[in-house]
Amino acid sequence: MVSHPLRIWSTSCLTVLAICGALAPLSACKRSEEAPAPQAAPQAVAFHVTRVDLGNAIGADKKVTAPSVSFKPSDTIYASISSEGAAANVSLSARWTFEDGQLVNESTQIIAPAGPAVTEFHISKPDGWPAGKYKLEVSANGKPAGAAEFTVTD
Amino acid sequence: MPDEKPKPSFGNVQSGGSSTAPAAPANAPAAPRTYTVVAGDSLSKIAKKLYGDGNKWKRIFEANRDTVKNPDLIHPGQVLKIPDA
Numbered sequence: 001m002v003s004h005p006l007r008i009w010s011t012s013c014l015t016v017l018a019i020c021g022a023l024a025p026l027s028a029c030k031r032s033e034e035a036p037a038p039q040a041a042p043q044a045v046a047f048h049v050t051r052v053d054l055g056n057a058i059g060a061d062k063k064v065t066a067p068s069v070s071f072k073p074s075d076t077i078y079a080s081i082s083s084e085g086a087a088a089n090v091s092l093s094a095r096w097t098f099e100d101g102q103l104v105n106e107s108t109q110i111i112a113p114a115g116p117a118v119t120e121f122h123i124s125k126p127d128g129w130p131a132g133k134y135k136l137e138v139s140a141n142g143k144p145a146g147a148a149e150f151t152v153t154d
Numbered sequence: 155m156p157d158e159k160p161k162p163s164f165g166n167v168q169s170g171g172s173s174t175a176p177a178a179p180a181n182a183p184a185a186p187r188t189y190t191v192v193a194g195d196s197l198s199k200i201a202k203k204l205y206g207d208g209n210k211w212k213r214i215f216e217a218n219r220d221t222v223k224n225p226d227l228i229h230p231g232q233v234l235k236i237p238d239a
Contacts, residue, residue, distance in 0.1 A: 062174050089178040091187065094171070101192045103203055104164045108187065113175035121171040130162040142188035142233070 047085035047113060052138055052146040054079055062118040069150040073128035079121045079136050081146065086114050092145075094121035095137045104134065187236040189214075191228050204236055213237050 055064025056075040064080045071077055079094055090111050096104040105123050129152040138146040189200055197211035205213075215225045217237045222228060 062172065083175075092173075093187075096167075098162065098164065102161055102164070105167045105169045106204075107169045107171060109171050109173055110178040111173050111175040112178040113173075117173060117175035119171065119173035119175065121169065123167055123169045125164070125167050127166065139188075 045085040045115075047083060047087040047090050047140065049081055049083050049138060049140060049145040051082040052079060052136070052148045053082075054136065054148050054150050058120050058122075062120045064120075069148070071129065071150060071152050073125075073131065073152055073154060075129070075152075076122055076124040077129075077150070079138070079148065081119045081121070081138055082116070083113060083119065083140075084116050088112055091141050092119055093139045093142075095139070096123055097135050097137070098130070099132050099134075187238075189234045189236050191230050191232040191234065193230045195228060195230070197222075197225050197228065200234070200236075 053064045053067045055066050055068050055078050056071060057065045058078045058080060059065050062080055063082070064078050081092065081094075083090075083092075090113065091108055092111060093106065093108040095106045098104050107121060109119055109121075111117065111119060131152050131154050134150050134152065136148045136150070137144065189204065191200070197214050198208040201211040201214055202208035211225065214234060214236060215222060217235045221232070222234070228234070
């Protein structure tokens with residue numbers, strides 16, 4: 001008996017297609033089960049001050065609404081200290097001085113930032129600021145972390 | 155002798171602050187408070203500034219015995235540990 005060539009081709013082709021069909025889902029499945037490429041673990045950022053801004057008003061976000069380095073004697077002076085990094089306990093201090101280093105005020109906040117944060121300090125003087133040059137020094141855990149100078153003019 | 159401009163008083167300065175970061179828990183170990191000596195400072199002046207009582211200078215002296223040998227001799231720029239009042 002002689003096989004029909006067309007029939008042989010058809011049978012072989014069907015077999016190949018069947019195998020491909022059976023394997024295709026496996027390979028597709030394998031692809032979907034591949035472990036995702038490892039991503040870099042987020043690195044803990046050490047606490048550090050990124051900006052010190054001065055102004056005579058702050059918003060709800062604790063940032064000064066209009067940065068300035070010149071104030072009127074009647075102004076409340078705000079320092080907005082932006083920071084990054086996490087820490088369980090940071091002693092953030094603001095030291096305000098007048099002219100040749102005369103201490104105006106020094107205050108400290110103990111914070112536990114979990115990431116970017118804004119901390120504000122403010123000072124006011126009921127009978128008005130004497131005209132002159134002032135300086136703000138910011139320290140974190142006793143180490144200098146930023147500074148700003150400003151003037152008060154009549 | 156030149157006239158010295160009288161120094162203004164900042165005794166009535168009011169201050170405050172707040173933060174978007176939470177306050178550290180009260181039982182967290184507090185970071186040591188420090189003070190940087192400026193020209194004209196003495197331990198009693200520093201105690202007066204920081205504690206409101208110049209007689210508490212010995213607390214500062216005791217906390218800094220490792221770096222301050224003579225309580226009458228401190229230097230501008232020197233960083234002192236300030237114990238709680």
